[in-house]
Amino acid sequence: MRSVELAIYADALAGEAASMAARAERARSRLSQVAIEKRARAQVGGDAIARLEAFGLLGTIDEQAARAELRELESSLEALEELQTWVEEQLAESTALSH
Numbered sequence: 001m002r003s004v005e006l007a008i009y010a011d012a013l014a015g016e017a018a019s020m021a022a023r024a025e026r027a028r029s030r031l032s033q034v035a036i037e038k039r040a041r042a043q044v045g046g047d048a049i050a051r052l053e054a055f056g057l058l059g060t061i062d063e064q065a066a067r068a069e070l071r072e073l074e075s076s077l078e079a080l081e082e083l084q085t086w087v088e089e090q091l092a093e094s095t096a097l098s099h
Contacts, residue, residue: 003094003095003098014084017084023069031063031066
C-alpha cells in the first residue's frame with residue numbers, strides 16, 4: 001500500500017476521531033446539566049421550576065439517552081483509535097520500506 005494513501009486515510013480517521021470526541025464531550029456536558037438541574041429542583045421553588053419547564057429551560061434532556069449515546073461514542077472512539085494505531089503502524093512500515 002502506498003504511503004500517500006495511508007497518510008490520507010490516517011488524516012481522515014483523525015478528523016473523524018476529533019468529531020467523535022467532540023460529540024462525546026457534548027454528551028458529557030448534557031449529563032452535567034442534568035445533574036445541575038436535579039440539584040436546582042431540590043432548592044428552587046416549585047412555581048419557578050414549573051415556569052422554567054414550560055419555557056423548555058428545564059427537563060429537556062433525556063438522561064438515559066445521553067448516557068447511552070456517551071457509552072456508544074466512547075466505544076466507537078476506542079475502536080477508531082485501534083484502527084488509527086494500525087494505520088499508523090502500516091504507514092511507518094511503508095515509509096521505512098521506501099527509504
